[in-house]
Amino acid sequence: MTRTDSDWWRGAVIYQVYPRSFFDSNGDGIGDLPGVTAKLDYIADLNVDAIWLSPFFTSPMKDFGYDVSDYRGVDPIFGTLDDLDKLIAEAHQRGLKIMIDQVLSHSSDQHAWFKESRASRDNPKADWYVWADAREDGTPPNNWLSVFGGSAWAWDSRRRQYYLHNFLASQPDLNFHNPELQDQMLEEVRFWLERGVDGFRLDAINFCFHDPELRDNPPSQAVQEASIGVRKENPYAYQYHKYDKTQPENLVFLQRLRALLDEYPGTTTVGEIGDDNSLQTMADYTGNGDKLHMAYSFDLLTEQTGADFIRHTVETIESNLTDGWPCWAIGNHDVARVASRWRAQSPEQLKLFMIALLTLRGSVCLYQGEELGLTEAELAFEDLVDPYGISFWPEYKGRDGCRTPMPWQHDADQAGFSSGKPWLPVAADHKAAAIDVQGAAPDSVLNAYRAFLGWRREQDVLLAxxxxxxxxxxxxxxxxxxxxxxxxxxxxxxxxxxxxxxxxxxxxxxxxxxxxxxxxxxxxxxxxxxxxxxxxxx
Incomplete structure (x- = not known):
């Protein structure tokens, strides 16, 4: 059954493609949009409903596309706008929806808006980013911390002020308290809706607004739920993030965003929620049918697992969600692969994780390679490119281990991912789990996913x-x-x-x-x- 109604997203399975690592069509070692198009039949054969494309926008790639320098451009390493148009058309011919990763809370410091904003305190875009004066002793305006370590404030010698960055210093936060900025961001979203995308995965969507009084965050002895960036080696964990994100004004903006989506029937949103009280925030952001269509948190993306933990997590969100809709994920491009994180010892365990995920109430995001049971790749320090991992090595090795190239063919150079040297090395043990090997093995993890997803999509009771x-x-x-x-x-x-x-x-x-x-x-x-x-x- 191919769902074609405007509520297709309810119960849908959304396959996340990390384009850099999916398939390289031109031999430069980096996966690209034509590479995704070339493998659409593989994705369609999984029996999923939609593809979520991680960022392909023009970017200096300090955070691999999550630092956008042009919201309407395709970075040349991934291809062109024409390549994206072809990908959308080819996907639609196969009954697949296309969702793109929209980064609203921050841009790259190379974006033209930021270059103008930092030039003076009185230019037309001076207030499009979050600027603040130093305290009397020259230190940052408050104690807010970056997810990637250190202060969330960076000094700019041009304006002689600090600017806010919840992530890298090269990712300045946009000022959503400015109505003109809000209007502009909605126009950036409209650009892609007009181009035919079916929805958006909204990165760090609870980070858009900050406390305008810039009050200090209080200390935290224990995080209530699964919050982004919470690792014992990261000082970000030692604050209760009361003022730097998840502000009430965000709900009003999400209503404006939903009104825009409603102009394009059949489109949808899924929000990434990284918060100290993530399950309640999911409920707040998806309730009443006037904000996000669905949201997911980091609760099933931690090292905790087992029957009791899954039941607690699901029952907690169900008790809070009322009329909202959850989206579940056990893996993505930001966390260690689930086969390693949940310490799977056999293919049967991996299949159990799959069935547990796909029988919960809600939609599902499935990360590329999960259907192969790929383990977290072990990389040498000199192979790392993730700034998060480089900062916290060796206690935390970063996100490169879950971003290594897809293994298409076990006996080919670079496992069939590329004819050139890949941007991250292909994990040696991934070759044995390659798609050509598993596709030919009836009892493989890949064929279990194909079969179960095909059966699930015919079960309305599991969809809704x-x-x-x-x-x-x-x-x-x-x-x-x-x-x-x-x-x-x-x-x-x-x-x-x-x-x-x-x-x-x-x-x-x-x-x-x-x-x-x-x-x-x-x-x-x-x-x-x-x-x-x-x-x-x-």
Missing amino acids: GAIEFHDSPADTLLFSRRDGDRHLLVALNFGSESVTLDLPASAQPITGTPGCLKGDWQGTQVTLPAYGAGVAEV
Whole structure:
């Protein structure tokens, strides 16, 4: 079933493509937009609904595209606007939607707006970024910290003021308290809507506004939920981020953004929420149908895992979300690959993670290579390019390990990613997990994803139904998905030993489900092997 209605995004599976590492079409070692187009059949065969393209905009690449110097341009390393138009058209022909990564909270310091803003205190764009005077002793205006380490303020000798940067010093924060700036950013979004994109993944969307009084953040003894940048080696973790992000004015701007999207029926947004109270913020940002369509947090992107943790996370968001809509992810370009982070010991464990993710209520973001069960690549310090990892090495090795090239062919140079030297080395152990190897193995992780995603997209109850957890033995999850008269029961065993669960007398295993569902059904009981899963109709 291909969903074509305006609510296609509810329950959709969105495949994240990190273009630099997907497929290199011209041999320069960097993946590009024509490379994505060349591999659209592979993506379509996964049975996903949409593609999220990580940034391809014109950029000095200090943060690999998340530092935008032209919101309407394609960086030459990725191709041209014509290449993007072709990619959109070819994707649509295959029933795939295209979502792009929109970075609203900050730009590159090479953007023409910032160059003008820093030139003087009275030019037309002087107030388009967040500027503040030094304190009497010359130190920054307050104690706010950058996610990437150190003060969130950088001194500019031209204006003789500090500017705010929540990330790199080369990523100055835009001043959303300026209505003219808001209007301009909405026009940047409209440019891509007019070009035919189907939606946006909104990077760091809760960072747009800051406290205009620039009050100090209070200290934090413990972060409430999964916040961006929270690592014990990073001082960012030692503040409660009360004033530098997630301000109430952001909700009003998101209403303006939603009104723009509503002018283009069938388009959607998914917001990245990195906050000290991320689950509540997700609820606030997706409620009432007038802000974001959906949002995801870092809660399932941490090293915590297991049945109890997943149940707590899902029940917490369900209790807060009311009429909002979640989007779940267990991997992306900013965190260690889930196979390593959740310490998977076998392909069966990886398949269990997949089934758990794809049977929750909500939409799903699936990061490239997850369907192959790729592990976090180990890189030498001299191979690192991520400024985050370079700053905190060796305690934190950065994000390069999850961004290495996709392995297409096990016996080809650079695993078939490129004919040249890739921008990051291909991990040696990834070649054994290459797409050509797994595609030919019926019981592979890749074919399990293909089969389960194909079956899932035909189950309306999994796309839109409510969720309710039931008590079950340790290391297991048992939950219902209900939609009208349809009632599915999902049973998952996260333990390394088999376990037997009692079920209602009316529970009947669904026939014809993918082979990765391996429960042994006997009357009112199901026995799940280690890392096994089962689905029944009730």
